[in-house]
Amino acid sequence: MEELSLHILDIVQNSIAADAANIKVEIIEDIEADSLKISVEDNGKGMSEETVKKVCDPFTTGRTTRRVGMGIPLLKLAAELTGGGISIESKLGEGTKITAWFGYSHIDRQPLGDIASTMQQLICMNEQVDFMYIHRVGEKVFELDTREIKKMLQGVSLTEAAVMDWVLGYLTENEEQLYQNS
Ligand SMILES: Nc1ncnc2c1ncn2[C@@H]1O[C@H](COP(=O)(O)OP(=O)(O)OP(=O)(O)O)[C@@H](O)[C@H]1O
Numbered sequence: 001m002e003e004l005s006l007h008i009l010d011i012v013q014n015s016i017a018a019d020a021a022n023i024k025v026e027i028i029e030d031i032e033a034d035s036l037k038i039s040v041e042d043n044g045k046g047m048s049e050e051t052v053k054k055v056c057d058p059f060t061t062g063r064t065t066r067r068v069g070m071g072i073p074l075l076k077l078a079a080e081l082t083g084g085g086i087s088i089e090s091k092l093g094e095g096t097k098i099t100a101w102f103g104y105s106h107i108d109r110q111p112l113g114d115i116a117s118t119m120q121q122l123i124c125m126n127e128q129v130d131f132m133y134i135h136r137v138g139e140k141v142f143e144l145d146t147r148e149i150k151k152m153l154q155g156v157s158l159t160e161a162a163v164m165d166w167v168l169g170y171l172t173e174n175e176e177q178l179y180q181n182s
């Protein structure tokens with residue numbers, strides 16, 4: 001994976017696979033602290049301690065009787081290459097929070113990529129899930145709560161072409177504003 005947004009896509013898909021109804025995605029770019037932090041928090045089925053250990057270190061944790069996933073290990077590697085890392089907090093039956101932090105200016109730090117399209121896909125293709133999306137860049141912040149969008153839509157589907165276009169436009173515009181000098 002070459003873009004952080006693709007890692008986010010993968011991590012959020014894990015939350016969806018875990019039957020989460022609420023997913024919070026937060027990106028914090030703190031240029032002064034030279035840090036970029038991503039967190040994905042869900043109320044899905046959670047993981048046992050043993051599973052958490054296994055997903056962090058799929059190659060060193062003994063015999064595996066089933067396919068080993070790569071989503072979390074790849075995120076971990078991408079973070080560690082920049083002097084960062086990941087942490088996983090999870091409780092069976094309650095949910096999971098995965099946090100990854102990166103050295104902002106590190107030469108190996110992947111670009112964020114097309115986060116507007118990534119969030120649009122996640123939001124529109126998973127109508128059963130309520131998303132909170134928060135993106136901070138320095139002092140600026142963009143927050144989107146899909147419950148508000150759904151209220152506004154009054155039952156119209158998020159998969160309607162016109163709605164999908166609107167969601168992408170809204171995300172794109174607000175993302176651009178985060179990087180404009182004020
Ligand atoms: N948010 C989550 N809630 C519950 N279980 C999770 C969550 N995220 C990951 N897991 C568990 O950790 C495993 C590993 O996740 P990972 O993304 O590394 O691989 P994968 O999803 O199995 O495969 P891949 O991402 O390569 O398609 C998952 O199969 C799942 O059992």
Ligand SMILES: [Mg+2]
Binds near residue numbers: 014071072
């Ligand atoms: Mg995965």
